[in-house]
Amino acid sequence: MYEVYWKLNSRPFEDGAYPDYYSASPSHQASLLKLRYLIQQNKGIGLLLGDHGLGKTYLTHVLERECLDDGIGPFIRLVFPCLAPGEILNYFAMRLGIQTANVTATESILVQVEEKLREIAQNGGHPVFVIDDAHLLDVEQLDVLRLLLNLHEQGTCRFSMILSGRSDLLSRVQRIKALDQRASVRMALQPLTYEQVQTYIADRLGAAGAEEIFDQRAVRTIWELAQGVPRRINQLCDLALLVGFVDQLPLISPVEVEAAADELVCIQA
Template identity: 40%
Template sequence: MYIKHWGLEHRPFDRQDDPRFYYPSETHQAALLKIRYAIENRQGGGLLAGMPGLGKTRLVGGLFQSLTDVCHPQVHLRFPQLGPESLMAYLAAELSGQRHGHMPLEDSLQHIEKALADNVRQGRHALIVIDDAHVLCGTETMETVRLLWNYEPAWTVLLAGQLALLPALERMPEMEERLSVKCLLRRFSADETAAYVSHRLRVAGAADAEAVFQPQALQAMHERTDGVPRKINRLADMALLIGFAEELQNIDADRIHAIAEELELQVPATRRRAA
């Protein structure tokens, strides 16, 4: 709707699946480097943790795209709320390329062992990423995940999830010790927020990305979103829409604050005082 008004070719803040829009922030690049190191050196496990909205899943997607054919198969478990038998059956099917249906845990383990052995003979290394792994904390399935590391160095198992993973792993030292790398994503700084917004605008086709949002607007955007990429995307997208509707040439800080309050990204100061 607003693309032509701002001189764009795409909507810049809703394309999470397009690798061109990936912004190589310091925290994301450091995490990517450490995880790749673990995989390329065939180490058993890794951890990627951070608060919601920091781009963990997007980083995993970039990781898959950056690996060579030697790292195969690559399994991305996006919905880990499975019981132990279902989890192992899923992994057996993904590794072997064959659908076996429901089967006992022992049968799944045999299929996994055979698939990994065949994979190693071909000189390849498997990667298993368990997304939203924090939902497994305190479950029987988490104990099953711990047992997956018995198959190293045939594969690397990466746990990706929210910060609740950290205390859960501290209570499981036998599992925590198997993690060769630990990556904690942090929020963007004010400078990174501005660079992130400009980067996505440029990729979307903006001739002058810095002319869309005034510098004070970018600072306001950082304050209102705490430097969380998902919140930045939401606020920036709505700001472009409102700017189009009001035929603005650029967006200032006051507009950002007004839109942020409307989106309830931050409780207005008057409401905080009243509370």
């Protein structure tokens, strides 16, 4: 709606609009490198920690694109982890191409999964299991993942597992020592600093074909209100551009950012 007015070739703050937003943040860059290390060195399991909106899921999608370009995969993503322990194992088995309709025993499913993983490894594949919102997993669900990782410990099955969730995921994993000890790769995403937010906004606008639209006071207000969280930054910038378009303004000031913040509160209330 506002693209023509601001002379943009796209909406710069759509979630996932540009694949390199993480380049503004050292913690995101480091986490991506560690995830690649986890897979390339066949380390088994890694934990990706961070509060909502910091870009955990987005970062794993960036990782998936890069790995698939390198012939690494398949990626199997569990978006809704609130399944029974056996259902989680069944889900992974089915995504690997295993027919489990008449199989209910955990041991039997694990045998089939082991055979399939060996076959994939022999063909040069490297499956990656990604579990979003893993902080919602309970002890029984995590224990099923431990059983799956036992196959990795045997050395004949190459695969990686990424548990992505809020910071309290760490305390949940620590309840199962055998799982905690295997999580040798751990990453924690941090909010963007003010300087990083400046770079982030400028890069997104530049990629959309525009130059300065937000004055420096507006950028600082965005950083303060969003607390450095990329998802919140996107929401504020997008709505502020709309407010500026409606009011036919030459630049976005803190007034428009605060109006966008008020609108978000009304939407989310």
